[in-house]
Amino acid sequence: MTKTPTLTRTSRGKRYPRVLGSLGGVRPGPTFVVIGGIHGNEPGGAEAVLRVVEALRELEPSFRGRFLGLAGNLAALECRRRYLDQDLNRVWAAESVASLRAQEPERDSFEQKEQRELIAVLDDLLDKHDDVLVLDLHSSSAAGAPFSCMGDTIRNRRIAFALPIPVILGLEEAIDGGFLDWVYRRGHVAVAVEGGRHGEVRTVENLESALWLSLVAAGCLLANEVPDIELHRRRLSNATAGIPSVIEIRHREKLVLEDTFEMVGDREYRSFDVVHKGTLVARRNGRDVLAPETGRLLLPLYQGQGSDGFFIGRRVRPFWLALSKWLRRIRFSRTLLLLLPGVHRHPTLPDAFVVDPRIARTKPVEVFHLLGFRRRRWEDGKLVFTRRNEGTPRVL
Ligand SMILES: [Zn+2]
Numbered sequence: 001m002t003k004t005p006t007l008t009r010t011s012r013g014k015r016y017p018r019v020l021g022s023l024g025g026v027r028p029g030p031t032f033v034v035i036g037g038i039h040g041n042e043p044g045g046a047e048a049v050l051r052v053v054e055a056l057r058e059l060e061p062s063f064r065g066r067f068l069g070l071a072g073n074l075a076a077l078e079c080r081r082r083y084l085d086q087d088l089n090r091v092w093a094a095e096s097v098a099s100l101r102a103q104e105p106e107r108d109s110f111e112q113k114e115q116r117e118l119i120a121v122l123d124d125l126l127d128k129h130d131d132v133l134v135l136d137l138h139s140s141s142a143a144g145a146p147f148s149c150m151g152d153t154i155r156n157r158r159i160a161f162a163l164p165i166p167v168i169l170g171l172e173e174a175i176d177g178g179f180l181d182w183v184y185r186r187g188h189v190a191v192a193v194e195g196g197r198h199g200e201v202r203t204v205e206n207l208e209s210a211l212w213l214s215l216v217a218a219g220c221l222l223a224n225e226v227p228d229i230e231l232h233r234r235r236l237s238n239a240t241a242g243i244p245s246v247i248e249i250r251h252r253e254k255l256v257l258e259d260t261f262e263m264v265g266d267r268e269y270r271s272f273d274v275v276h277k278g279t280l281v282a283r284r285n286g287r288d289v290l291a292p293e294t295g296r297l298l299l300p301l302y303q304g305q306g307s308d309g310f311f312i313g314r315r316v317r318p319f320w321l322a323l324s325k326w327l328r329r330i331r332f333s334r335t336l337l338l339l340l341p342g343v344h345r346h347p348t349l350p351d352a353f354v355v356d357p358r359i360a361r362t363k364p365v366e367v368f369h370l371l372g373f374r375r376r377r378w379e380d381g382k383l384v385f386t387r388r389n390e391g392t393p394r395v396l
Contacts, residue, residue, distance in 0.1 A: 015074070034068075136190065
């Protein structure tokens with residue numbers, strides 16, 4: 001374990017080093033990367049990593065693989081702001097990364113400087129190792145139970161489903177240019193965990209528990225090597241009691257920079273609160289926003305910065321998950337899709353389908369979701385569906 005530099009407090013936030021801790025195991029295994037505080041007003045993630053780093057340093061377990069704990073947006077963490085120039089969790093689309101690589105470093109914005117440093121730390125590691133797992137720790141402006149989200153691939157499911165917290169499908173895909181997107185594109189496993197409200201002690205505790213259990217799920221540690229493993233399991237199970245184990249995003253209230261937005265209600269909403277279709281939930285640019293469908297409210301926005309007002313999700317029953325897993329394993333899933341009326345292969349993009357909504361009489365969205373095609377956009381009056389690359393089979 002490398003020594004963590006001394007942390008100095010500033011008037012607002014805390015100054016974190018980029019590398020919060022690292023460990024090179026003597027035994028073979030995956031490369032486990034955890035990042036906290038990619039949003040500067042979410043230091044809970046970095047604190048959770050520091051707790052685990054401290055414990056690993058004391059325990060000196062026979063770690064399988066390698067461990068790397070990182071802090072995300074150092075400048076914003078010091079100012080306790082989500083970001084300074086740009087959201088560091090929205091700048092990882094292929095074009096953005098390519099233009100950053102081509103840009104002179106002197107021209108970098110605050111976040112581009114952070115991004116350049118993160119790329120420098122991770123580039124080689126993502127290239128040279130087959131089995132990298134990235135855990136991305138967050139907190140939110142609203143209260144509510146912890147949960148995980150991920151690009152819906154079978155390999156990501158394996159880690160996310162091992163944690164006793166709800167898995168939200170379609171949330172990660174709703175975000176353009178997310179950090180995990182970059183990791184997926186490199187063919188690795190990546191899962192994000194939301195621990196609860198910013199600044200609460202239990203948020204740090206939830207994130208710490210999720211990190212320990214992920215290390216076990218990844219095979220880096222055995223359950224009996226983690227002190228208080230049962231406490232970590234119980235803590236997360238208790239925090240999420242009564243919430244469906246898998247929820248799929250049905251609606252995203254996307255905001256643009258100029259929007260004014262506030263949640264409206266006789267009390268503050270929490271993530272996972274049930275809202276009914278037609279209920280007044282927010283006000284945007286002075287206009288009422290009604291819930292477009294009945295479901296679970298997620299990540300209602302109670303802070304100034306942010307590009308999503310709220311999300312609404314709905315329970316996914318285990319049968320559909322099992323069916324989708326099976327369908328993805330069989331070789332004919334793509335051929336089956338082409339049997340649907342109005343569905344064609346995309347002329348240029350691999351693993352993409354074009355749906356003509358005038359011809360497709362069935363509900364194509366549901367069918368495509370089931371097979372992991374959760375990203376859609378319009379192209380010449382037709383819907384184009386794409387999905388996360390499952391990547392080449394790896395250890396994880
Ligand atoms: Zn965040």
